[in-house]
Amino acid sequence: MKAKGDVLIGILTVRRPGTKSFRGNHENFRDICEMGRRLGLQVAVFPAEAMNGSEDRIEAYLDARRNGRRVWRKTTLPYPTVVYNRVPDRKTEVQPAVRQAKKKLAERGIPLFNQHFFDKKQLAAWLSGEPETAGYLPKTEEIRDLHHLEQWMEQSTLLYVKPVDGKAGDGILQVTRSGSGWPYRVVAQQNGKRTRMFYKTRQEAALAVWGRVQGQEYLIQQGIDLASWRERKFDLRMLVQKNSTGAWKVTGVGARVADRDGITTHVPNGGEIARARTTLRAAFGSAKGDAILVKARETALVFARTLEQSVQREGGLLGELSLDVGVDTAGELWFFEANAKPMKFDEPSIRAKSLMRLLRYCEFLSRTK
Missing domain, CATH: 3.30.470.20 (ATP-grasp fold, B domain)
Known part of the structure; x- marks a missing residue:
């Protein structure tokens, strides 16, 4: 069992190319570090690329203050005793440096939790x-072809078409059917913007949706009122x-x-x-x-x-x-x-409790590994 002072909690991310910084939500990372200080736990940010060598001390970043400003102080530290995975996106998560870092942590017996995104x-x-x-x-199926899409549209007055690896609602299409002269409405959502399209026939609406999703992994899902x-x-x-x-x-x-x-x-x-x-x-x-x-x-x-x-x-x-x-x-x-990889909750009471609970769980993993 490790004493509190022996616990080093690592936040795993990756370097930001062309800079001396790293990727991820810096505000979130600072909040975690600050709560760690209050609980007497050391927290540092570790880029995955730093774990690809044989050294026992590796590149890390500590939340610090300089001239009244909060800054990230680059240093070297031993490997963390537990690691919280915050690699920022799916594409980065399969890069060789991240895969190697995860392998190195496993070889050293260091627990890493939330290893990858869900799809x-x-x-x-x-x-x-x-x-x-x-x-x-809700009833959900992977879209197979245009005919499959038309079948769903024939049977449903409300349905959603969603990318398998979507995030925060991006890439979603909503299809509704009413009794008006242009009964099919397709709404596409991307980067905070919505595009609305209206069609007279099911075939036209299905072709419009298929044109947006063909060749990509999409699911079709029952709409809920x-x-x-x-x-x-x-x-x-x-x-x-x-x-x-x-x-x-x-x-x-x-x-x-x-x-x-x-x-x-x-x-x-x-x-x-x-x-x-x-x-x-x-x-x-x-x-x-x-x-x-x-x-x-x-x-x-x-x-x-x-x-x-x-x-x-x-x-x-x-x-x-x-x-x-x-x-x-x-x-x-x-x-x-x-x-x-939850986004931070904006409700203050949830936010404070979430930070404390996250770090207490890290401490638990460090004690029991």
């Missing part, structure tokens, strides 16, 4: 095979983390509200943050709204344990994840997404 196809396969989670999944708050659709964002004893806990639940013509609730695409209890009570009344929130928290723990088992079967560790959970107009819960 939507992988999640669907894991969760649809488990009785406890399968019932919460979400509950509304102030005439705007909303869903729930839930942060689930392991604590100081390695047990799963719900750190916080927030609501994300779409703009009036939004097709997703993601904040970068026009969504707004709201309190989960407020939105649920407004939509369903106090008693039912509170009951839905309790059920959502219980269900989040089931999903976390199920996903952890899937990750463990691949030889990995999972210490935190965020979940996107929809609530339909009848109050039923639907699972939309899980993220193994």
Whole structure:
């Protein structure tokens, strides 16, 4: 068992080419370092490229102050005792330097958690095979061809087409069918912008969607009629983390509200943050709204344990994840997404608790490895 002073928590990322810096959310990393100071734990940022040699001391960055400003001080440190993976994107995660760093950590017996991003196809396969989670999944299939797409559009008045490796709602298409003269509406969302297209026939609409997704990995998913708050659709964002004893806990639940013509609730695409209890009570009344929130928290723990088992079967560790959970107009819960590299929650109470819980779990891994 390691004493607190022997624990060195590493945040894994990569160098920023052409600079003396590194990639990732620096503000998030500083918050983690600051909370580490308060808890008496040392935290440093380690670029994966530094782990490709045979040295026992490697390049690292410490959060420091210089002339009243917070700066990253480059230094050399021993290998960390535990590593939190924040490599910033899927493309970088498969680069040789990152693969080699993960191999080096494994050889040294250093625990690394949240080893890679999830993708939507992988999640669907894991969760649809488990009785406890399968019932919460909207019907989802990988798009095979144009005819497959047309079949779905014939059977559905609302559906979504999503990239397998999508993030924050980018690349999503929404297809709706109504009884008007141009009954098919396709809305494409990319980089915070939405493009709306209208078609008279199913065939025209399907061709338009197929033209955008052909040759790429996309899923087609049943649309859910979400509950509304102030005439705007909303869903729930839930942060689930392991604590100081390695047990799963719900750190916080927030609501994300779409703009009036939004097709997703993601904040970068026009969504707004709201309190989960407020939105649920407004939509369903106090008693039912509170009951839905309790059920959502219980269900989040089931999903976390199920996903952890899937990750463990691949030889990995999972210490935190965020979940996107929809609530339909009848109050039923639907699972939309899980993220193994959660963005930071903007709610102050959730944010503070999440930092503390993250570091306590790191300390737990250091003690028990």
